[in-house]
Amino acid sequence: MSNEFRLKKLRGSGGFIMANVTDEQQSRGNLGGPELFLAPMGRLDSEKITKYYCNRCDTEHIQPPKIVYENPNEQVADNLILVEKGQYLCHICNSALAEYREFKKPDPNAEAGMARGLKTEPKPEPAPEPTLEPEPAPEPTLEPEPISISPIQGLVVYDDSACKVGTIADVGVSGSLSLVLLVESDDGTRQIIPWSQVRRVGEIVILNNSTAEPTLKTTSELEPTPEPLEPGTCPECNTSNSDDAKFCESCGTDLAK
Numbered sequence: 522m523s524n525e526f527r528l529k530k531l532r533g534s535g536g537f538i539m540a541n542v543t544d545e546q547q548s549r550g551n552l553g554g555p556e557l558f559l560a561p562m563g564r565l566d567s568e569k570i571t572k573y574y575c576n577r578c579d580t581e582h583i584q585p586p587k588i589v590y591e592n593p594n595e596q597v598a599d600n601l602i603l604v605e606k607g608q609y610l611c612h613i614c615n616s617a618l619a620e621y622r623e624f625k626k627p628d629p630n631a632e633a634g635m636a637r638g639l640k641t642e643p644k645p646e647p648a649p650e651p652t653l654e655p656e657p658a659p660e661p662t663l664e665p666e667p668i669s670i671s672p673i674q675g676l677v678v679y680d681d682s683a684c685k686v687g688t689i690a691d692v693g694v695s696g697s698l699s700l701v702l703l704v705e706s707d708d709g710t711r712q713i714i715p716w717s718q719v720r721r722v723g724e725i726v727i728l729n730n731s732t733a734e735p736t737l738k739t740t741s742e743l744e745p746t747p748e749p750l751e752p753g754t755c756p757e758c759n760t761s762n763s764d765d766a767k768f769c770e771s772c773g774t775d776l777a778k
Contacts, residue, residue, distance in 0.1 A: 525544075527541065527542065527543075527544075528540070528541050528571065529541075529547065529550075530556075530557065531550060531559040531619075533559040533609060533619025533620075533683060534560075534617070534618075534619060534620070534679065534685040535575065535577065535617050535618045535619065536573060536576045536611070536618040537559070537573065538570050538572070538573040538585070538586060538609065538618065539570070540565055540569050540570040540571065541569045541571070542562070542565070542569065546562050546565075549563075550562045552721060552727055553721065553727075554681075558679075558683050559621070560677075561724060562621070563605070563621050563622075564607055564621065567585040568585075571583075572584065572585075573618060575611040575618060577616040578611060578614050582613070584612070586609045586610055586612065586618055587609070587610040587612055587615075588607060588609055588610070589608055590605055590606065590608070591605070591606060591607065592604060592605050593605075593606065597624070598672045600626050600628050600631050601624055601625075602624065602627060603622060605623040606620070606622045607620070608620050609621075620685065622677070622725070623724075624724055647659070675689060676688070676722075676724070676725060677725050678726045678728065679725055679727055679728070681727070681729060686712075687704040687705050687706035687707065687712070689702050689703070689704055689705075689726065690703045695713070699716065700715075700716035701713050701714060701715055701716060702714045702726075752764045753766055753776065755771065755772060755774050755776065757769065757772055758771050760772070762776065
C-alpha cells in the first residue's frame with residue numbers, strides 16, 4: 522500500500538470530516554460500500570483534518586474537531602484489550618461526530634475471545650448378555666460438540682447510515698430459536714435486533730439496510746401483560762380474602778388501593 526496521503530470524506534454518526542489519509546487508513550474505514558467511515562480508523566492526527574460538518578449545528582467548520590480520548594487498557598475478552606476509546610466533538614455544540622475504540626491482542630497469533638470447544642468422550646459399549654443368539658451391541662450416541670461464539674457483548678452497533686444504534690448488552694435466542702442481539706441505546710432504552718440484520722462484525726457491528734429487514738421489537742413489546750387479580754386477592758402475598766374485605770387477613774395489606 523502507498524503511504525501517500527489523499528483527501529477523503531469520512532462519515533460519522535453525527536456528521537463528517539475531511540482529512541488526508543493513507544491507503545492503509547482507507548482500508549480500515551471501508552466497510553464494504555462506496556463510503557468511508559471514521560469510527561474504524563481510530564484517532565487521526567488533527568493536523569491531517571482540514572474541516573468538519575456537524576449535523577446538530579448544520580454548519581461546516583474550517584478547522585479540525587475536538588478529539589477527546591482515554592486509555593482504559595481494559596480486557597474485554599480473552600486475548601483482547603481495549604487500549605483506547607475516544608470521540609470527535611464539535612467545538613460549538615460539543616455533540617459527537619463519531620466515537621471510536623482501538624483494541625489490541627496481547628498474543629497476535631492467538632484468536633481473540635474464542636472459547637475452546639468441549640470434546641465429548643464416546644460412551645462405552647455395554648457388554649452383551651449371554652444369549653443363544655448373539656445380538657449386536659448398540660452403538661454409543663455421540664453428543665455434538667458445542668460451537669464456539671466470539672463474544673460481542675459491549676461492541677457498538679451502527680446502522681447502514683453510520684448512525685449509532687446503541688451498545689450490545691446481551692446475546693440471546695428468540696422464541697423461534699433464532700439468534701438475537703439485545704442492544705441498549707444511549708438513553709437507556711433497549712431493543713431486540715435479529716441476527717439476520719447484522720451485516721458485519723469486527724471492532725464495531727454494522728447492520729443491513731433497515732428498510733429491507735423486519736421491524737425491530739423493543740423488550741417492552743415482548744413482555745407478557747400480567748393477568749388481573751381476582752377480587753379479594755392480596756397483591757403482596759396472593760392470599761384469597763372475601764370480596765368485601767378491606768385488609769388482607771394474612772399480611773394486613775390495604776386491599777382498597
